[in-house]
Amino acid sequence: MNKWPVTIAIPTAIAVCVALLSVFIIGGSKDTIAVLDYKKIISESTAVKKAGDYFSELQESYKTEIDGIKDPKEQVAVLEQKQADFAKKIEALDEYLNTTLEEIISKYRASNSISIIFPKDAAISLDGTLDITNAIIQEFNKVSLENKEIEQIISKSVQEEAPVQNETSQQPEQSAE
Numbered sequence: 085m086n087k088w089p090v091t092i093a094i095p096t097a098i099a100v101c102v103a104l105l106s107v108f109i110i111g112g113s114k115d116t117i118a119v120l121d122y123k124k125i126i127s128e129s130t131a132v133k134k135a136g137d138y139f140s141e142l143q144e145s146y147k148t149e150i151d152g153i154k155d156p157k158e159q160v161a162v163l164e165q166k167q168a169d170f171a172k173k174i175e176a177l178d179e180y181l182n183t184t185l186e187e188i189i190s191k192y193r194a195s196n197s198i199s200i201i202f203p204k205d206a207a208i209s210l211d212g213t214l215d216i217t218n219a220i221i222q223e224f225n226k227v228s229l230e231n232k233e234i235e236q237i238i239s240k241s242v243q244e245e246a247p248v249q250n251e252t253s254q255q256p257e258q259s260a261e
Contacts, residue, residue, distance in 0.1 A: 116197055120189065121204040121217040129221050131184075134229040135177055141231075142170065176241035177234060188223045192216065 126132050146166040153159045193201060196216075204215060
């Protein structure tokens with residue numbers, strides 16, 4: 085097994101980061117660098133915790149519904165349908181949370197004149213003042229995500245997908261007439 089690409093990739097990534105940092109430091113630029121800890125955002129933000137709680141409750145309700153079905157074939161059919169439904173809901177909410185987080189980071193970067201934001205785990209050593217994670221978490225926590233809002237986000241996403249499916253299913257019917 086050839087390990088050459090991996091042994092080159094890591095030092096190359098470090099060299100690129102060092103080169104970028106040197107441009108900012110040596111060049112006397114007034115550009116600002118910041119770091120962000122995505123793992124901390126995921127583990128500490130209330131929006132992500134509420135989404136997790138929502139999906140735990142949904143999973144329990146699906147389990148209760150499936151356990152109430154006596155026919156094994158019907159249980160399998162309902163289980164498959166619920167799994168597909170669950171996956172679509174996770175995808176919709178994940179997309180919403182990622183988009184919202186990207187918007188928050190972008191606005192924070194612009195309003196604080198930050199030129200570049202690196203992932204915190206890419207830094208070998210850094211000054212704690214460069215870490216904007218807590219500020220981003222504070223803004224992200226302002227996102228209201230109660231079950232009602234989650235259902236609206238998911239419902240909107242499903243409705244946006246539905247016209248595409250309906251149009252394609254109607255086209256063959258129209259041509260058959």
